[in-house]
Amino acid sequence: MKYYIIAGEASGDLHGSNLIKEIIELDPNADIRAWGGDKMQEAGAKIVKHFKDLAFMGFYEVIINIRTILKNISFCKKDILEFSPDKIIFIDYPGFNMRIAKWSKKYKFETIYYIAPQLWAWNEKRIKEIKKYINSLYVILPFEKEFFESKHNYPVKFLGHPLTDSIYNFKTNNTSPNKLITTDKKPIIAILPGSRKQEIKKILNTVIETVEYFKEYQFIVAGAPNIELSYYTSIIKNKKIKVIENKTYELLSVSYAAIVTSGTATLETALFKVPQVVCYKSSYFSFVIAKLIVNIKYISLVNLIMDQEIVKELIQHDCNKNKITKELKKILDLNHRKSLKVKYDELTSILGNFGTSKRVALDIITK
Numbered sequence: 001m002k003y004y005i006i007a008g009e010a011s012g013d014l015h016g017s018n019l020i021k022e023i024i025e026l027d028p029n030a031d032i033r034a035w036g037g038d039k040m041q042e043a044g045a046k047i048v049k050h051f052k053d054l055a056f057m058g059f060y061e062v063i064i065n066i067r068t069i070l071k072n073i074s075f076c077k078k079d080i081l082e083f084s085p086d087k088i089i090f091i092d093y094p095g096f097n098m099r100i101a102k103w104s105k106k107y108k109f110e111t112i113y114y115i116a117p118q119l120w121a122w123n124e125k126r127i128k129e130i131k132k133y134i135n136s137l138y139v140i141l142p143f144e145k146e147f148f149e150s151k152h153n154y155p156v157k158f159l160g161h162p163l164t165d166s167i168y169n170f171k172t173n174n175t176s177p178n179k180l181i182t183t184d185k186k187p188i189i190a191i192l193p194g195s196r197k198q199e200i201k202k203i204l205n206t207v208i209e210t211v212e213y214f215k216e217y218q219f220i221v222a223g224a225p226n227i228e229l230s231y232y233t234s235i236i237k238n239k240k241i242k243v244i245e246n247k248t249y250e251l252l253s254v255s256y257a258a259i260v261t262s263g264t265a266t267l268e269t270a271l272f273k274v275p276q277v278v279c280y281k282s283s284y285f286s287f288v289i290a291k292l293i294v295n296i297k298y299i300s301l302v303n304l305i306m307d308q309e310i311v312k313e314l315i316q317h318d319c320n321k322n323k324i325t326k327e328l329k330k331i332l333d334l335n336h337r338k339s340l341k342v343k344y345d346e347l348t349s350i351l352g353n354f355g356t357s358k359r360v361a362l363d364i365i366t367k
Helices: 010-026 038-043 059-064 066-083 094-106 124-133 142-151 163-173 197-213 229-236 248-253 264-271 284-293 301-306 321-331 334-351 356-366
Strands: 002-007 031-036 046-050 087-091 110-114 136-139 188-192 218-223 241-245 255-261 276-280 312-315
Touching: 002 010, 002 066, 002 094, 010 031, 010 038, 010 087, 010 163, 010 264, 010 356, 031 038, 031 066, 038 046, 046 066, 066 094, 087 094, 094 110, 094 124, 110 356, 136 142, 136 356, 142 301, 163 248, 163 264, 163 334, 163 356, 188 248, 188 264, 197 218, 197 229, 197 255, 197 276, 197 321, 218 229, 218 248, 229 241, 248 255, 248 264, 255 264, 255 321, 264 276, 264 301, 264 334, 276 321, 301 334, 312 321, 321 334
Parallel strands: 002 031, 002 087, 031 046, 087 110, 110 136, 188 218, 188 255, 218 241, 255 276, 276 312
Antiparallel strands: none
């Protein structure tokens, strides 16, 4: 069977790679063409467009890169027609993927959405497009099933969260990751500043100002696979902060605490049971627009799933040296860490058991 998969970000590349592995195991003759990254390529897909060329963050950034985005859409349509897949699988990345889904239905392609668009956060009216253009929808957050089925009468499947697979696989295959990270004996505070240059620059410039207040710890930045090392060092300059590339899980597995940009990384950090402070800062224009159209209580997946503030969120103006320092000191406190672990354990149980990718792959193949 022929599959065309579209993922536009690092998290999509990760989840896509696990799905591809399971598809190939269940369907050894699978021919998979994809938009994604190195992980999806290593899993067995032919990558035609790397996500590093697609990652535009925020409303303003999308506007100024609109010509590139339109060219990518045009290329994608042409490539799909030439490949003529049996199934098209969309992974998150809704702005782009929903445009392709709408177009795909004209040609009667079977459309599958894995990791549903977060309509509960913004533009809930797009449920009409989902119903019209998507044949099968898989959600990865427990509350999304109720949102789609009870509120909008649209059947979906929740088969668990794919991060449970990624972290289980890592822990199974990596027994001594600390040797890959550092020889320094100081406890580690990880910095996960995101995977896009715009967010990395804004977050890292703010976070590195806190280093001087925590001399008994070592700070290590988790470098994203699509960002060159020189970009990080140009921001860090002479600060005593180390950068490691493509070893985020290794870093989290040995970290004492973390400063994390909102997104999938907040959930990954929680599943590794690492206390964290969540930071987010975008351009002023993007922030103002987001405030107008985004309707959510929290920005971190940890808090959204638990429906309460488990981890502290410092957004836009609150994301500053003083507040980051204050909150970081809190999560280093032993009593705070103990209470947080209880909440993290509860979160883990909510997300479901290992094997999500296999369950989704089997459902896709047999549908």
